[in-house]
Amino acid sequence: MSDDGYVHGYSSRENRRLVDQATTLVELLHWDTRFPADTDVLEAGCGVGAQTITIARNSPRARIKSIDISADSLQEAQDRVARAGLTNVAFQRADIFDLPFAQASFDHVFACFVLEHLRDPRAALERLKRVLKPGGTITVIEGDHGSAYFHPDSADARRAIQCLVDIQASMGGDALIGRRLYPLLVDAGFEGVTVSPRMVYADASRPGLVDGFTRKTFNAMVEGVRDDAIARGLIDLATWDRGIRDLYRTTEPDGVFCYTFFKAVATA
Numbered sequence: 001m002s003d004d005g006y007v008h009g010y011s012s013r014e015n016r017r018l019v020d021q022a023t024t025l026v027e028l029l030h031w032d033t034r035f036p037a038d039t040d041v042l043e044a045g046c047g048v049g050a051q052t053i054t055i056a057r058n059s060p061r062a063r064i065k066s067i068d069i070s071a072d073s074l075q076e077a078q079d080r081v082a083r084a085g086l087t088n089v090a091f092q093r094a095d096i097f098d099l100p101f102a103q104a105s106f107d108h109v110f111a112c113f114v115l116e117h118l119r120d121p122r123a124a125l126e127r128l129k130r131v132l133k134p135g136g137t138i139t140v141i142e143g144d145h146g147s148a149y150f151h152p153d154s155a156d157a158r159r160a161i162q163c164l165v166d167i168q169a170s171m172g173g174d175a176l177i178g179r180r181l182y183p184l185l186v187d188a189g190f191e192g193v194t195v196s197p198r199m200v201y202a203d204a205s206r207p208g209l210v211d212g213f214t215r216k217t218f219n220a221m222v223e224g225v226r227d228d229a230i231a232r233g234l235i236d237l238a239t240w241d242r243g244i245r246d247l248y249r250t251t252e253p254d255g256v257f258c259y260t261f262f263k264a265v266a267t268a
């Protein structure tokens with residue numbers, strides 16, 4: 001994929017969303033993301049560094065190389081990591097499909113919310129496997145928008161979410177990729193594939209999740225495709241507005257929102 005063919009875009013609003021998402025989900029996704037001292041880790045598709053901060057902090061003695069195809073995102077990631085005072089990360093502009101690294105250069109690969117945007121995620125995994133040392137590990141984290149369900153339920157809200165799924169598919173991505181991580185990793189030649197579903201459950205007793213995940217991560221992501229969805233005729237404006245209203249309705253005191261991420265670990 002080129003650096004301009006990405007469903008969520010590179011706006012400052014989207015960059016804020018990625019950081020909100022990472023901050024809210026740190027414990028759920030990363031309590032067990034740890035890389036040992038003196039190992040080389042490749043972070044593929046680091047974006048604005050939202051996950052980089054966590055992996056660098058959690059593994060202070062690992063050497064992390066974070067790559068992205070977008071120069072602007074890399075610059076922002078670099079600034080963010082510097083502001084956090086972390087010194088174990090180096091950045092490089094690179095394409096996952098054309099990696100500028102020798103075979104067997106890394107002990108670990110980490111890729112979060114990247115495969116869902118790629119036309120050929122299996123080929124991407126094969127490329128990443130090549131730069132892993134034999135016995136090295138890969139950690140992949142992806143969402144799956146089909147795993148979103150909520151109370152009160154709403155057909156209009158489900159239609160709005162489906163617009164995002166359809167637009168991402170039309171750009172060659174797969175917003176339902178979480179459920180495919182196991183077969184993708186097996187097909188790419190990895191061994192010992194273990195997938196751990198991580199469910200977000202947000203009700204009024206967890207205001208941090210309601211705000212950080214339901215409002216600022218999930219709803220903001222769906223809202224981001226409004227103009228595109230209308231322009232493509234995927235939905236009419238009235239249905240869209242009702243759908244978005246109903247998504248926010250789930251953040252009220254009697255509302256509930258559920259979503260599942262999938263975290264896979266496998267060996268090269």
Ligand SMILES: C[S@@+](CC[C@H](N)C(=O)[O-])C[C@H]1O[C@@H](n2cnc3c(N)ncnc32)[C@H](O)[C@@H]1O
Nearest residue numbers: 018045046047050068069070095096112113114
């Ligand atoms: C949704 S963002 C995720 C960023 C980060 N991992 C996070 O979780 O916040 C996906 C990132 O993958 C990058 N990307 C997409 N295709 C790529 C490719 N072929 N090579 C390297 N990076 C790529 C995009 O530029 C974008 O920054």
